[in-house]
Amino acid sequence: MVIIILFFVGCQYAANKNLDYTLPHLPYPIAEERALITVAGQGPEGLIVSKMCDQLKISNTYGYNSQTDDLDRRKSLIIVVGVSKIGMDNISTNISEEKKRISDLLAKANDQGIPVIMVYLGKGKRWDEDNKEMLKLVGKDSDYIIAISNKVEEAFFRELANENSIQFTLVKDIQRVKIPLNSVYK
Amino acid sequence: MKKYWWIVLFITFILVSYAIKQLTVPFSDEILKDIESSITNTNIGLLVMAAVKSVIYESINDLFVYIFAYSFTFYYLKGNKLIYKVILAPILTIVLYTLNMLIHGSITEYAILFFIICCELILLIIFDKHEEYYLSSIFIFIQLNFAFYSLLITTILNDYKVGYRDLITSIKISSDFLGSNTVLNFVSLSLFIPLIIGSILLILLTILYSRRLASEKREKEKERELRLVKSVAEEARIWQELHYLVHDLKSPLMTVSGLTSLIKLQVNNNHIKDYCKKVESAVDNVNDMISEFLNNEKRRITAVEELLKIVRAHVVVKGTEPNCLFEIEKDLPLIKINRIRMARALINVIENAIRAVKDREDPQISVQIYSNQENELIFIVKDNGVGIATEDLKKIWNIEFTTKSSTGGLGMSFVKKVIENHQGEISISSNMGNGTEVMITLPGVKDYE
Numbered sequence: 261m262v263i264i265i266l267f268f269v270g271c272q273y274a275a276n277k278n279l280d281y282t283l284p285h286l287p288y289p290i291a292e293e294r295a296l297i298t299v300a301g302q303g304p305e306g307l308i309v310s311k312m313c314d315q316l317k318i319s320n321t322y323g324y325n326s327q328t329d330d331l332d333r334r335k336s337l338i339i340v341v342g343v344s345k346i347g348m349d350n351i352s353t354n355i356s357e358e359k360k361r362i363s364d365l366l367a368k369a370n371d372q373g374i375p376v377i378m379v380y381l382g383k384g385k386r387w388d389e390d391n392k393e394m395l396k397l398v399g400k401d402s403d404y405i406i407a408i409s410n411k412v413e414e415a416f417f418r419e420l421a422n423e424n425s426i427q428f429t430l431v432k433d434i435q436r437v438k439i440p441l442n443s444v445y446k
Numbered sequence: 447m448k449k450y451w452w453i454v455l456f457i458t459f460i461l462v463s464y465a466i467k468q469l470t471v472p473f474s475d476e477i478l479k480d481i482e483s484s485i486t487n488t489n490i491g492l493l494v495m496a497a498v499k500s501v502i503y504e505s506i507n508d509l510f511v512y513i514f515a516y517s518f519t520f521y522y523l524k525g526n527k528l529i530y531k532v533i534l535a536p537i538l539t540i541v542l543y544t545l546n547m548l549i550h551g552s553i554t555e556y557a558i559l560f561f562i563i564c565c566e567l568i569l570l571i572i573f574d575k576h577e578e579y580y581l582s583s584i585f586i587f588i589q590l591n592f593a594f595y596s597l598l599i600t601t602i603l604n605d606y607k608v609g610y611r612d613l614i615t616s617i618k619i620s621s622d623f624l625g626s627n628t629v630l631n632f633v634s635l636s637l638f639i640p641l642i643i644g645s646i647l648l649i650l651l652t653i654l655y656s657r658r659l660a661s662e663k664r665e666k667e668k669e670r671e672l673r674l675v676k677s678v679a680e681e682a683r684i685w686q687e688l689h690y691l692v693h694d695l696k697s698p699l700m701t702v703s704g705l706t707s708l709i710k711l712q713v714n715n716n717h718i719k720d721y722c723k724k725v726e727s728a729v730d731n732v733n734d735m736i737s738e739f740l741n742n743e744k745r746r747i748t749a750v751e752e753l754l755k756i757v758r759a760h761v762v763v764k765g766t767e768p769n770c771l772f773e774i775e776k777d778l779p780l781i782k783i784n785r786i787r788m789a790r791a792l793i794n795v796i797e798n799a800i801r802a803v804k805d806r807e808d809p810q811i812s813v814q815i816y817s818n819q820e821n822e823l824i825f826i827v828k829d830n831g832v833g834i835a836t837e838d839l840k841k842i843w844n845i846e847f848t849t850k851s852s853t854g855g856l857g858m859s860f861v862k863k864v865i866e867n868h869q870g871e872i873s874i875s876s877n878m879g880n881g882t883e884v885m886i887t888l889p890g891v892k893d894y895e
Contacts, residue, residue, distance in 0.1 A: 304478075304616045307485045308623045342619070345551055346474050346612045381622075385604070385615040434622040 282430045285443035290403055291336035291375040293319040293445060298326035300362045300394050302351060303342025305381045316442045325351060328368040337369045339398045340379045343390040355390050359397060366401040377444055380407040381434055387413060400424050406440045408433060462510060463549045473503050477613055481620050490626040494633055497599040500613045505595040511546045515539040516566055516587060520580060528574050535570055536563045557608045558594055565590040572649060582652050586645050593641035600634035601627045692736050703729045738786045745782045747891055750815055756789040761796050775816040779890030781823055783868055791864040794857050795827045795884050802831025802882060821890040828883045834876040842874060
């Protein structure tokens with residue numbers, strides 16, 4: 261019983277800790293429209309970000325399985341990290357193939373000089389090794405990181421951003437993602 | 447093969463787990479489509495539908511693990527102490543749950559498992575030693591499983607690591623975007639509360655029902671004992687009345703005896719005197735019989751032939767009766783018996799045999815009498831009748847036991863009592879459909895007697 265109470269109190273304490281201050285949004289736009297949005301890991305988060313861009317009147321194309329050719333005539337790349345095994349099984353792919361697809365996209369974006377924005381909506385719910393690896397893969401080649409985070413995940417994003425000298429914004433919930441996302445373009 | 451049953455069980459578990467995974471793939475694809483549609487059309491209704499479907503999906507995937515662990519504990523440790531079940535059930539459930547998650551390649555989430563194990567333990571404790579309620583307990587367990595799995599979609603328990611599975615996470619992220627967390631919480635609790643209340647009511651009903659059954663069983667047992675006591679009292683009353691009746695016979699017999707003596711004195715006809723002597727002799731015999739009947743302890747050294755004469759006089763072969771074959775060894779020891787009671791006992795056994803063979807096309811009854819080295823007399827009454835069922839054989843000596851509708855059931859009970867009063871033994875063996883054999887052993891008269 262004591263263990264259970266400690267578990268619940270611990271969870272509540274970790275969840276209620278406030279995030280340290282991060283950049284609320286970019287001071288100036290770093291990307292241009294039209295954006296290519298894809299999801300790294302086949303979660304539904306890519307579609308959500310696309311829908312957000314639509315609401316923000318940011319011209320975008322969403323492709324859950326976008327390939328390098330899809331980057332032609334696009335001026336920015338938004339990669340939403342959300343590794344879902346069921347999602348990957350749904351299109352008969354796996355984590356290795358997804359990593360390769362994302363690496364190819366990042367390489368092409370780098371070649372074309374297209375800014376890359378990484379978005380993570382999973383908070384603690386998708387906080388497993390596959391997602392962390394994908395975040396590291398995308399993060400190192402990103403120009404800006406927007407993530408929903410708790411205190412638990414904050415250190416990871418802070419370290420990732422500092423190591424690669426990337427600007428980042430951590431928010432508490434999904435509704436607050438729109439402000440930094442809008443600041444990328446406007 | 448029997449030695450490796452657990453390997454077979456383990457392989458079966460893996461195959462079932464894999465089969466369920468494959469069978470539920472179309473269902474998960476459908477849920478993903480619902481989630482995408484809900485985002486695209488900003489439709490909360492579709493998301494709620496996806497949430498309910500995902501609860502069913504997750505339940506189906508894990509349910510067999512819980513039923514497997516519960517059933518294995520329930521039956522493998524049947525008759526063992528409850529503590530062993532309480533230890534084995536959680537361990538087995540955690541191991542199988544982890545194995546199932548590895549087979550499915552999904553994230554292992556132990557928060558909900560904690561509640562399921564609690565339910566499993568409660569059910570094991572409640573239904574311990576009530577194997578007849580296994581199916582009821584499984585039904586309640588399934589209901590509880592659905593109740594707790596409905597908590598996966600609530601966002602209230604997010605901080606407690608509940609609902610971190612792949613599909614559920616997708617639903618929760620979509621719900622955050624659509625602002626439908628309140629709706630999801632409401633749906634979750636609307637499933638959880640009625641299911642939990644239903645389960646508790648079912649448990650209470652099952653307990654009440656089991657208690658009622660136990661009480662009815664006790665009542666029946668008491669009724670049976672009461673019947674037994676009544677039948678013993680009835681037997682005693684019958685014997686008492688029989689004693690009075692038989693005793694009353696003595697007076698008219700004395701009158702007959704006296705009058706016969708008078709007739710003998712007053713007539714000179716030799717024929718009539720002979721007849722009177724025969725009447726007196728017959729009256730003496732009847733008197734002796736009455737005395738023996740009235741006095742159980744009255745024993746007389748008797749030859750087997752003399753006893754059989756009385757038996758044969760009663761078990762007369764009436765033409766329609768089966769053939770009764772007597773095989774009697776020569777030079778049998780004498781026995782010290784109450785002739786009337788012993789004859790009645792043998793007659794009972796033979797009459798039972800006659801009844802048993804009455805529907806046979808070739809009815810056969812044999813009565814074998816021989817002695818053994820211990821100077822004991824052995825009677826074997828064998829028939830090729832319908833036989834006696836094994837469960838009836840145990841009850842055959844009970845006072846109220848009978849297979850006939852017209853008698854009170856004192857037959858074999860009386861026989862046993864008489865034989866045991868004579869320091870004898872009786873045993874019975876029977877094969878259903880092949881006949882019955884009754885063996886009676888009586889001690890022979892010792893030289894000093």
